[in-house]
Amino acid sequence: MFEKPSSSPLAQPFVDGLSKRQLMFQRCEVCAKAQTLARYACQFCGTETLRWYESKGNGKVYSVTQVGRAPSESFKALVPYALAIVSLDEGFKLMGHTRNGVVIGDRVVAHYFEHDGQVLLRFEIASKPE
Numbered sequence: 671m672f673e674k675p676s677s678s679p680l681a682q683p684f685v686d687g688l689s690k691r692q693l694m695f696q697r698c699e700v701c702a703k704a705q706t707l708a709r710y711a712c713q714f715c716g717t718e719t720l721r722w723y724e725s726k727g728n729g730k731v732y733s734v735t736q737v738g739r740a741p742s743e744s745f746k747a748l749v750p751y752a753l754a755i756v757s758l759d760e761g762f763k764l765m766g767h768t769r770n771g772v773v774i775g776d777r778v779v780a781h782y783f784e785h786d787g788q789v790l791l792r793f794e795i796a797s798k799p800e
């Protein structure tokens with residue numbers, strides 16, 4: 671369902687963006703569709719003309735999960751926490767932390783927080799309804 675942004679060179683622009691509090695995503699230059707994860711070729715038309723863009727960070731909650739058991743030692747301090755998969759307005763999906771009480775369909779916006787020396791994504795409820 672979700673692949674953690676790895677330290678592979680492919681996902682590096684995403685990881686670098688996060689450390690600067692920017693949400694980067696790939697878009698195909700041929701069919702103009704956004705990719706959900708970093709890839710070498712477009713998942714829709716197969717061409718390799720992918721470019722990185724910065725997302726505005728606005729989206730809608732697609733699913734929410736409560737995490738009761740930390741996946742690693744460094745996350746133990748955060749438990750329990752909520753994770754959301756968000757459909758960003760640019761057309762890709764991304765998982766990030768969110769507030770308890772956020773439900774499917776909520777409009778959210780990307781914020782960032784630092785944990786254990788790492789910048790992480792946290793989707794907050796958007797203040798203005800659309």
Ligand SMILES: [Zn+2]
Pocket residue numbers: 698699700701702703712713714715716717
């Ligand atoms: Zn394409």
